[in-house]
Amino acid sequence: MHRKEKIINLYNILYKYFGPQNWWPGDTIDEIIIGAILTQNTSWKNVEKAINNLKKADLLSLYKIYYGDKEEITEAIKPSGFYNQKYNTLKNISTLFFRNYKHSYKNILGNDISSIRENILSVKGIGNETCDSILLYAFKIPTFVVDTYTIRILLRHNLIDINDKYNDVKKLFSDSLKSDTELYNEYHALLVRAGKEYCFKKDPLCKKCPIKKGGL
DNA sequence: CACCAGGCAAGTA
């Protein structure tokens, strides 16, 4: 079986086993973007607390973040950790959206995808994974999201090489699958689910995982 | 007590 077929097969196995994961929780585009930043190296449970705090303080939008009080915002997002740098990242992206698009998603989505991606990626505090999460889960643009779990699982199944970079792995998925927002949404969520359940605990192969902390 | 969570940037060699 070729790599591309295995990628498709892996999706079917995971979907059959775990079922739909219902990502991304969030009622608005802004809430999803804010969640994508707050969840960096942080459990989703703590992000939910932070989002609830923002909601209670009526600060759950990038417009409100842009004009809001720094102390009030950092206090609200504290449960999600790294609150100083995450405040800066939130402020940076809201500044970008204000300056370039006047906080209007109509203006943003009027541009071509690669320029949107470049713009978001240029924001200090937003790297590949967070950028793709925003494109996929907030803007519904079919962009595959690669994370540490994805790398580990694919390595264990010999679908990628240790030297492969973020964009190499991303390309494997986009070359193997039809370009479909719902499919990309579900596949990434399933890989995270599988990684959580098996990577550290039940799967003995995990100890042989060649990815070191901080690597890739 | 140690370790990790839906990362990223800056510094070092």
Added chain:
DNA sequence: TACTTGCATGGT
């Protein structure tokens, strides 16, 4: 280029 460290709270 490739690896290390700081950021920081909360759950197990």
